[in-house]
Amino acid sequence: xxxxxxxxxxxxxxxxxxxxxxLSLLPVIVGxxxxxxxxxxxxxxxxxxxxLIPAAGVLYTVPSLVLFxxxxxxxxxxxxxxxxxxxxxxxxxxALLVRSVADxxxxxxxxxxxAATAMGFRPGRRFVAVEFPLxxxxxxxxxxxxxxxxxxxxxxxxxxxxxxxxxxxxxxxNNNFPTEVVVGIxxxxxxALFADALLVTLGRVATPxxxxxxxxxx
Amino acid sequence: xxxxxxxxxxxxxxxxxxxxxxxxxxLYYSGLALVIGILIAxxxxxxxxxxxxxxxxxxxxxxxLRSLPDLGLLILLVLLVGxxxxxxxxALLVLAIPPxxxxxxxxxxxxxxxxxxxxxxxGMRERDILLRVExxxxxxxxxxxxxxxxxxxxxxxxxxxxASFGGLGRYLIDGQAYRDYTEMAAGxxxxxxxxxxxxxxxxxxxxxxVSPGLRAVDTxxxxxxxxxxxxxxxxxxxRSSHEMAGVNS
Amino acid sequence: MRRTLIALATATxxxxxxxxxxxxxxxxxxxxxxxxxxxxxxxxIKIGSANFxxxxxxxxxxxxxxxxxxxxxxQTPPLGSREAYIPAIKDGSIDLIPEYTGVLxxxxxxxxxxxxxxxxxxxxxxxxxxxxxxxxxSSAEDKDAVVVPKxxxxxxNASSLEDIAPHCGELAFGGPPEFQKRPDGIPGIQKIYxxxxxxxxxxxxxxxxxxxxxxxxKVEAADLFTTSPNIETNQLVALSDPKNNFAAQNVxxxxxxxxxTDQVKQVLNSISAKLTTEGLIExxxxxxxxxxxxxxxxxxTWLGQNGLG
Numbered sequence: 076x077x078x079x080x081x082x083x084x085x086x087x088x089x090x091x092x093x094x095x096x097x098l099s100l101l102p103v104i105v106g107x108x109x110x111x112x113x114x115x116x117x118x119x120x121x122x123x124x125x126x127l128i129p130a131a132g133v134l135y136t137v138p139s140l141v142l143f144x145x146x147x148x149x150x151x152x153x154x155x156x157x158x159x160x161x162x163x164x165x166x167x168x169x170a171l172l173v174r175s176v177a178d179x180x181x182x183x184x185x186x187x188x189x190a191a192t193a194m195g196f197r198p199g200r201r202f203v204a205v206e207f208p209l210x211x212x213x214x215x216x217x218x219x220x221x222x223x224x225x226x227x228x229x230x231x232x233x234x235x236x237x238x239x240x241x242x243x244x245x246x247x248x249n250n251n252f253p254t255e256v257v258v259g260i261x262x263x264x265x266x267a268l269f270a271d272a273l274l275v276t277l278g279r280v281a282t283p284x285x286x287x288x289x290x291x292x293x
Numbered sequence: 294x295x296x297x298x299x300x301x302x303x304x305x306x307x308x309x310x311x312x313x314x315x316x317x318x319x320l321y322y323s324g325l326a327l328v329i330g331i332l333i334a335x336x337x338x339x340x341x342x343x344x345x346x347x348x349x350x351x352x353x354x355x356x357x358l359r360s361l362p363d364l365g366l367l368i369l370l371v372l373l374v375g376x377x378x379x380x381x382x383x384a385l386l387v388l389a390i391p392p393x394x395x396x397x398x399x400x401x402x403x404x405x406x407x408x409x410x411x412x413x414x415x416g417m418r419e420r421d422i423l424l425r426v427e428x429x430x431x432x433x434x435x436x437x438x439x440x441x442x443x444x445x446x447x448x449x450x451x452x453x454x455x456a457s458f459g460g461l462g463r464y465l466i467d468g469q470a471y472r473d474y475t476e477m478a479a480g481x482x483x484x485x486x487x488x489x490x491x492x493x494x495x496x497x498x499x500x501x502x503v504s505p506g507l508r509a510v511d512t513x514x515x516x517x518x519x520x521x522x523x524x525x526x527x528x529x530x531x532r533s534s535h536e537m538a539g540v541n542s
Numbered sequence: 543m544r545r546t547l548i549a550l551a552t553a554t555x556x557x558x559x560x561x562x563x564x565x566x567x568x569x570x571x572x573x574x575x576x577x578x579x580x581x582x583x584x585x586x587i588k589i590g591s592a593n594f595x596x597x598x599x600x601x602x603x604x605x606x607x608x609x610x611x612x613x614x615x616x617q618t619p620p621l622g623s624r625e626a627y628i629p630a631i632k633d634g635s636i637d638l639i640p641e642y643t644g645v646l647x648x649x650x651x652x653x654x655x656x657x658x659x660x661x662x663x664x665x666x667x668x669x670x671x672x673x674x675x676x677x678x679x680s681s682a683e684d685k686d687a688v689v690v691p692k693x694x695x696x697x698x699n700a701s702s703l704e705d706i707a708p709h710c711g712e713l714a715f716g717g718p719p720e721f722q723k724r725p726d727g728i729p730g731i732q733k734i735y736x737x738x739x740x741x742x743x744x745x746x747x748x749x750x751x752x753x754x755x756x757x758x759x760k761v762e763a764a765d766l767f768t769t770s771p772n773i774e775t776n777q778l779v780a781l782s783d784p785k786n787n788f789a790a791q792n793v794x795x796x797x798x799x800x801x802x803t804d805q806v807k808q809v810l811n812s813i814s815a816k817l818t819t820e821g822l823i824e825x826x827x828x829x830x831x832x833x834x835x836x837x838x839x840x841x842x843t844w845l846g847q848n849g850l851g
Binding site: 132133136137138139140141144145148223224226227230231233234235240241243244245247248251252253256257259260263264267268271 | 356357359360361362363364365366368369371372373444447448451452455462465466469474477478480481482484485488489492
């Protein structure tokens with residue numbers, strides 16, 4: 076390990092880290108935004124569930140590198156455009172989260188839904204104020220998996236020339252320089268663990284009722 | 294870009310660069326890693342799930358291993374160890390073990406306690422309880438973990454082509470090198486089809502092997518009953534529990 | 543519900559802030575290159591390089607020499623392959639990058655078969671799309687060579703491709719994936735020398751993978767580059783190419799003609815004049831050393847030694 080290499084290339088490393096962050100987080104946000112209505116649909120209608128869940132399963136099965144390569148053909152983008160990575164990872168995130176959202180909404184006790192309706196909540200408000208918040212824990216679990224796996228998959232994008240920490244891997248490989256590869260691995264893991272911890276905290280903040288009974292007054 | 298022409302060209306189906314050879318290479322690397330992974334992860338996961346001790350550690354290690362980037366790990370191993378079966382197998386193992394471990398542990402730990410009690414009540418020994426009661430009941434989650442691991446391994450074997458290994462990934466990497474996008478797309482299709490076929494086969498195995506009594510159980514994901522307080526409760530943080538939901542859908 | 547919204551809002555803001563701080567430095571990850579589309583102010587030259595150290599040190603040499611003459615330069619982070627940086631130099635994301643005549647010509651025209659220095663250079667000048675031009679080529683070449691371990695060379699008493707041709711069928715060959723299809727790669731070797739290797743292993747472009755394969759005996763012949771210090775240090779022999787199969791690979795600056803002012807041309811041409819193949823080998827030897835020195839430092843030393851710093 077050549078430690079001196081790290082401060083010498085601080086700007087490069089930080090730049091790649093920033094790129095990596097955006098390339099992993101953007102798909103998660105996009106994926107979440109798309110998955111919530113799709114999951115709600117799958118929960119509402121058996122027919123939708125029968126189509127959406129297996130379709131999601133198939134999409135998730137396709138390996139990432141394959142999706143990075145096939146998407147340019149479908150989307151008409153250039154093969155090295157980072158958009159391919161963002162779209163591919165968004166597809167994965169949607170595929171993963173649709174099932175999460177559907178099951179999470181299905182797990183909301185029907186008594187609670189009935190009570191909310193009885194209180195006068197209209198369906199829209201009821202979804203936003205009652206059903207969705209109760210679905211948050213399971214959703215956060217799905218988000219954690221999606222985020223950690225996206226962070227790892229973005230580095231595969233380096234094989235098609237997309238930026239991010241993966242560049243440290245390909246460059247370290249070309250120059251026979253394990254130090255660079257190790258830095259990339261460590262940063263990638265730190266990023267993943269940090270994002271995971273952040274999501275756990277956000278999940279707890281968003282569900283104060285789950286902490287009631289642990290000794291704190293409501 | 295003429296995929297049809299590529300697939301109907303007999304030259305692409307014969308010889309060391311042909312589809313059958315590449316497919317067998319791919320299955321060899323993936324299969325080897327999966328078998329070794331099962332031999333390592335299932336006993337550990339089962340033991341920890343059965344005794345209930347060390348669950349936190351197992352889940353923690355599985356999560357930590359899951360955050361390792363596959364490409365980086367493969368490259369590091371090749372740089373340090375060389376181009377040998379060991380580098381690619383270790384890299385694949387590191388990716389296969391977390392889902393297998395988490396799935397086995399979650400499966401065994403989540404077996405209905407009353408069932409285990411009943412087994413103890415009839416006088417079964419601990420080892421018999423594990424083998425004849427807990428493991429069969431744990432099959433849905435265990436096989437879910439196996440499916441997740443299989444997909445991970447197939448996907449990463451494709452990447453191994455950058456380190457000169459064979460397998461279907463060769464079409465992706467070589468095609469990219471001489472800018473033959475048809476070959477790249479053909480490789481992509483082949484790998485996707487392989488992944489889907491393997492997933493289908495394992496789903497079929499799951500249907501065959503899992504006891505009919507278990508299949509009737511509602512396996513949809515529920516919010517964890519005791520979230521933050523119980524560190525040993527396997528929260529559904531891994532893909533295997535999501536896969537489990539696919540058993541009945 | 544309020545808490546949920548607050549949590550979501552905080553998360554989004556935090557994520558975007560972090561990304562902006564880091565991503566801003568890298569010029570936005572959704573661009574296919576450094577600040578794609580924005581042409582630099584007319585007096586700054588953006589110098590790019592590829593993912594390997596020889597390209598990086600050459601870019602550093604260009605950068606420092608130009609700076610010494612008062613030209614404003616900006617060095618961009620290394621870009622990947624030609625698919626990434628040729629579009630970048632076309633759209634103005636970078637202005638200058640060190641290149642090699644043969645492979646650049648191959649990239650622009652897959653059917654090109656020229657092999658002599660002069661022919662390749664002339665064909666390149668004709669094929670380059672505006673506004674790209676190449677300046678004067680250097681005599682320094684980073685050429686392909688078929689390399690065998692000393693023991694193999696001795697076994698067949700071979701010092702050239704001609705000598706080894708009758709025995710090729712006994713040797714496993716390793717090289718970059720594209721070498722299998724390049725006109726001066728396997729097809730050329732077969733045609734010109736009647737040499738067909740036993741098998742082909744796709745490795746990397748003269749990098750650690752190829753070296754490793756040779757050392758481990760996975761292949762007995764491989765494609766390495768003539769400026770690699772590894773040939774000498776690893777008991778390898780580069781077979782000579784008397785029938786000129788391999789295309790010339792002279793180092794040449796690829797530049798956007800809009801930025802090629804007389805002063806810039808003069809500086810870059812003087813570098814090309816002073817650069818030799820032996821000089822490149824020495825540069826690579828320094829870059830390869832275990833301390834992995836910064837290409838900028840190595841470049842500075844070279845410039846000092848050649849009176850251009």
